[in-house]
Amino acid sequence: MKEKTNIAVHAGRLKFAFNIAGRYLFSKKSHNAINVISGISSVGVAVGTMALVFVLSIFNGFELLFSDLFSAFDPELKITLNEGKQFKADSPEFEAVRKHQAVAVFTEVIEENALLRFKEKQMPAMIKGVSEDFKQMTRIDSIMFDGEFILFDGAFERSVAGAGIAVTLGLGAHFIDPLYIYAPKRTSRINLLRPEQSFNQSATFLSGVFSVQQSEYDNQYVLVSLNLARELFEYEDAEVTAVELKLTPQADGKKIQKEIKQILGDDFSVKNRYEQQESYFKIMKIEKWITFLILSFILLIASFNIIGSLSMLIIDKKEDINTLRNLGADNRLIKQIFLLEGWMISLVGAVAGVIIGTSFSLLQEKIGFIKLGAGFIVENYPSVTQFSDVFLVLITVLVIGFIAAWYPVRYIKTDINKTA
Numbered sequence: 156m157k158e159k160t161n162i163a164v165h166a167g168r169l170k171f172a173f174n175i176a177g178r179y180l181f182s183k184k185s186h187n188a189i190n191v192i193s194g195i196s197s198v199g200v201a202v203g204t205m206a207l208v209f210v211l212s213i214f215n216g217f218e219l220l221f222s223d224l225f226s227a228f229d230p231e232l233k234i235t236l237n238e239g240k241q242f243k244a245d246s247p248e249f250e251a252v253r254k255h256q257a258v259a260v261f262t263e264v265i266e267e268n269a270l271l272r273f274k275e276k277q278m279p280a281m282i283k284g285v286s287e288d289f290k291q292m293t294r295i296d297s298i299m300f301d302g303e304f305i306l307f308d309g310a311f312e313r314s315v316a317g318a319g320i321a322v323t324l325g326l327g328a329h330f331i332d333p334l335y336i337y338a339p340k341r342t343s344r345i346n347l348l349r350p351e352q353s354f355n356q357s358a359t360f361l362s363g364v365f366s367v368q369q370s371e372y373d374n375q376y377v378l379v380s381l382n383l384a385r386e387l388f389e390y391e392d393a394e395v396t397a398v399e400l401k402l403t404p405q406a407d408g409k410k411i412q413k414e415i416k417q418i419l420g421d422d423f424s425v426k427n428r429y430e431q432q433e434s435y436f437k438i439m440k441i442e443k444w445i446t447f448l449i450l451s452f453i454l455l456i457a458s459f460n461i462i463g464s465l466s467m468l469i470i471d472k473k474e475d476i477n478t479l480r481n482l483g484a485d486n487r488l489i490k491q492i493f494l495l496e497g498w499m500i501s502l503v504g505a506v507a508g509v510i511i512g513t514s515f516s517l518l519q520e521k522i523g524f525i526k527l528g529a530g531f532i533v534e535n536y537p538s539v540t541q542f543s544d545v546f547l548v549l550i551t552v553l554v555i556g557f558i559a560a561w562y563p564v565r566y567i568k569t570d571i572n573k574t575a
Contacts, residue, residue, distance in 0.1 A: 283378050
């Protein structure tokens with residue numbers, strides 16, 4: 156019974172403090188400067204909150220955009236050796252993976268470094284030999300910049316190069332001059348007298364150019380047929396450097412990833428799209444949260460206005476404070492009133508900023524009123540509004556507002572009581 160009485164008393168005190176703080180917030184002060192500074196404080200908090208919500212939405216948009224671009228080239232799951240490079244893809248374990256009910260496409264891959272030569276120009280590149288079902292496993296057609304995806308036309312070996320390689324070598328789709336690929340021989344010694352005999356050579360005709368808008372791919376990769384890669388790098392039948400998988404639409408990716416790991420054992424790693432580009436996405440996350448911290452710091456500086464406005468309000472309401480004390484209000488209750496007053500200034504700005512920032516983010520997501528300009532992947536800045544981010548921003552702003560309100564109440568208010 157006593158505990159219920161105490162709770163009721165505390166609730167009543169808080170309600171009383173909230174009512175007085177609300178009256179102080181919207182009522183006229185004896186000095187108009189207090190109203191102006193309070194308004195500026197709310198506007199500053201609103202602008203900072205709006206910027207936080209909008210910038211985080213833009214980062215989310217870029218993350219989704221690049222994730223989609225990577226998904227056009229990267230497989231859903233990629234299997235490689237933990238130690239070593241090549242392995243046999245016709246073992247009983249891999250046959251079990253191939254026949255797994257959740258595996259829609261099973262692609263054998265060979266990736267090796269080689270030297271490219273087109274006319275008088277040369278450059279190193281990563282040769283990726285893939286089987287015929289690579290087109291079904293990825294969305295390679297969606298990123299074709301020039302030509303089409305063909306690796307063998309029935310008579311000649313074809314290749315598909317990244318846009319960066321095509322620009323460096325001066326390549327174009329369906330050029331009549333061949334692209335030569337050189338790779339060191341694995342099964343013979345280097346011939347110092349005739350070094351050219353230490354390399355395997357293959358000629359292909361470029362059928363297309365792809366662009367993922369990422370230098371890692373566009374400036375490094377050339378796609379060729381798996382048979383050409385095996386011949387060029389002297390790999391045996393069924394010998395590969397990786398196996399790439401596409402899952403059925405209804406498959407649970409994380410669950411299937413664990414099942415395949417159990418089938419293959421500890422010698423192999425099975426990575427999803429995020430893990431294949433883990434360093435890139437980690438950098439994007441770090442950039443996002445560093446930006447969040449910088450903007451939060453700017454918001455903290457903007458909240459210093461609350462300290463000024465609340466300090467002036469405390470001085471302005473000195474007579475009211477004495478009246479409340481004469482009516483029986485203790486220092487704790489008086490502090491609660493002005494703490495809530497300062498916090499409500501932040502709350503008004505935070506709510507306004509969240510509403511405006513979320514509205515801008517949704518408009519950018521649907522309409523795209525802020526343009527990126529020519530030469531970029533997309534015309535407008537991408538935006539994805541995540542309400543978890545909005546909630547985090549709101550909590551951050553309210554915490555900063557509480558700290559800004561607590562400071563003058565903790566120190567200045569006490570001095571006034573002593574002089575009263």
